[in-house]
Each structure stands twice: as structure tokens, then as C-alpha cells.
Amino acid sequence: MPEVHVGSGKVRELYALDDERLLLVASDRISTFDVVLPTEIPDKGRVLTGLSGFWFARTREICPNHLLALRPDGRSTECRRLEMLAIECVVRGYLSGSGWKDYRATGTVCGHELPDGLVESARLPEPIFTPATKATSGHDENITREQAAELVGPELFAEAERLSLALYSFAAEYALERGIIIADTKFEFGVDAEGRLTLGDEALTPDSSRVWPADEYEPGGAQPSFDKQFVRDYCETLGWDKTEPGPEIPSDLVAGTRARYVEAFEQLTGSPFAAYVADPAVVLA
Ligand code: Q0N
Numbered sequence: 001m002p003e004v005h006v007g008s009g010k011v012r013e014l015y016a017l018d019d020e021r022l023l024l025v026a027s028d029r030i031s032t033f034d035v036v037l038p039t040e041i042p043d044k045g046r047v048l049t050g051l052s053g054f055w056f057a058r059t060r061e062i063c064p065n066h067l068l069a070l071r072p073d074g075r076s077t078e079c080r081r082l083e084m085l086a087i088e089c090v091v092r093g094y095l096s097g098s099g100w101k102d103y104r105a106t107g108t109v110c111g112h113e114l115p116d117g118l119v120e121s122a123r124l125p126e127p128i129f130t131p132a133t134k135a136t137s138g139h140d141e142n143i144t145r146e147q148a149a150e151l152v153g154p155e156l157f158a159e160a161e162r163l164s165l166a167l168y169s170f171a172a173e174y175a176l177e178r179g180i181i182i183a184d185t186k187f188e189f190g191v192d193a194e195g196r197l198t199l200g201d202e203a204l205t206p207d208s209s210r211v212w213p214a215d216e217y218e219p220g221g222a223q224p225s226f227d228k229q230f231v232r233d234y235c236e237t238l239g240w241d242k243t244e245p246g247p248e249i250p251s252d253l254v255a256g257t258r259a260r261y262v263e264a265f266e267q268l269t270g271s272p273f274a275a276y277v278a279d280p281a282v283v284l285a
Pocket of ligand 1: 079
């Protein structure tokens with residue numbers, strides 16, 4: 001079956017199956033400091049595909065999504081073709097990354113006025129919707145709610161904000177009960193053939209979210225990443241300038257990082273990863 005390659009991200013590829021369907025394939029590549037490393041993390045693509053499928057299955061009542069089927073390889077998602085919105089729908093429950101940067105500079109994030117005196121990684125009084133543009137090169141840029149509404153239209157904007165906040169609140173509470181903080185996350189929505197706003201891309205994975213171990217949470221500074229901390233710490237020891245090409249990662253750190261991904265999968269889904277490998281549909285049940 002000749003599948004036409006229609007796009008690629010840093011670690012995922014997108015193929016056309018037919019006029020209505022796409023195939024989203026997650027590789028085992030890992031990026032850090034925005035650079036894809038030459039060393040792969042075995043099963044990372046399967047873990048992220050499984051997690052995304054898990055969340056799609058559990059949030060269907062909150063919001064329709066593009067998932068049609070998981071392929072037996074565990075890393076490929078057949079999905080409905082959508083007309084994607086031109087904005088990234090980011091929700092933040094904690095103050096980190098560009099949110100922390102903007103707050104420190106202005107006391108606001110994407111037009112949300114926040115209380116004074118918040119520290120880095122603080123939990124916000126309530127989650128905020130902080131849209132960003134899709135940068136074709138370099139980093140996504142935060143925009144105001146007004147700019148986002150102009151890009152997609154006020155009705156779709158309002159609906160995307162409402163759905164993003166509902167999805168985040170559901171997932172963050174679910175994850176926290178299992179020892180994992182989802183500090184923030186990025187959703188991508190599109191409109192389906194019937195005009196329904198539909199969740200696309202991957203959802204609520206460690207690649208699309210900032211994920212922290214809850215038992216180590218200590219506001220007042222940066223938090224260790226649940227999945228990428230070993231790799232980041234190793235890269236920091238090298239004096240690498242964070243430009244291409246990235247360094248090779250030693251095998252013990254590859255194994256440790258793989259174990260963190262599998263741990264996140266098992267903690268969140270409640271299924272052994274081996275059961276997912278045997279039959280990816282276990283996460284959809
Ligand atoms: C789409 N992107 C951006 C994979 C992720 N269901 C869909 N329908 C139409 N277009 C898209 C989807 C989805 N998902 C999403 N590009 C097209 C993210 N991509 C970049 C390439 O790798």
C-alpha cells in the first residue's frame with residue numbers, strides 16, 4: 001500500500017492513507033533542548049502512542065478526537081483527517097517554561113493577570129489557556145487570547161479554550177492521583193468533515209506536556225522532568241552547545257530513560273506495557 005508522506009515533526013511522521021484518513025507514526029527518536037539526538041530510546045514511540053490512545057479513549061465524552069485505530073505495531077495511529085487550526089492550544093496548571101518567563105517579565109501570561117509573588121513551578125490558582133502560534137522554524141510563540149481569536153475566529157477560539165481546559169483538568173487530576181504532575185500540555189485541534197471541533201495530534205504525552213514526579217515536587221525552582229532528566233543532566237555534563245548534532249547517549253542512560261517512559265505508561269494506564277505490546281487495543285478498553 002503506497003502511503004504518501006505528508007509531513008514530519010522532529011520525532012513523528014504523517015502519511016496519507018486515503019482522502020479521509022492519515023497514519024501518524026511515532027519513532028523512538030528523542031529530542032532535548034530542541035535537538036533530536038542520534039541515539040534512540042527503544043519503545044518510546046510505542047509508549048507515547050499508547051498513552052495518547054489511552055487519553056483519547058478516556059476523554060471521548062469531553063471532546064471528539066481523530067483516533068480511528070491503533071495499528072498492531074503499537075506506534076502507528078490511524079486517524080481522521082481534519083482541517084487543523086492555526087494555533088497551538090496550551091493549558092498551564094503550573095508556572096514553568098515560557099509561562100514563568102512571561103510572568104517574571106510582566107506579571108501576566110497570554111493576557112492572564114496572575115497573583116503577585118508566585119515562584120517558579122508554582123501551582124496556579126486555576127489552569128489557564130495560553131495559546132501559541134505554530135512557528136515553522138524555531139520556537140512557538142505565546143500570543144494573547146485576542147490574537148488567537150483573530151487567527152481562528154471567535155467561535156472556534158471559545159470552543160477550543162473550553163475543550164482544552166476541560167481536557168487538561170480531567171487528565172491532570174487523573175494523573176496526580178497516580179503520582180504524576182502534568183504541569184502543562186499542548187493540544188492541537190482541527191475541524192472534521194461535519195464541522196465538529198476535534199482533538200488531533202498526540203494528546204497528553206510526555207512529548208506534548210511537561211510531566212513531573214509528584215513526590216519530588218518542590219516549587220521555587222525548575223522541576224526534574226519525569227522522562228528526560230537523565231538525558232538532560234548527561235548533556236549538561238558535556239559542555240555541548242545545544243546545536244546540531246546532539247551527542248550520543250550512553251546505554252545505561254538509554255535503559256534508565258526507557259524505564260521512565262514505561263513507568264509513566266504503567267502508572268497512568270494501569271496496564272503492563274507488555275500487554276500493550278501484545279495488543280495495543282488494551283489501552284482503549
Ligand atoms: C496534522 N499536524 C501537526 C506528526 C504531527 N488528523 C489530522 N488531520 C490533518 N492534519 C493533521 C492531523 C493530525 N494529527 C497535524 N500536521 C498535520 C503535527 N504533526 C507534524 C508531523 O508529525
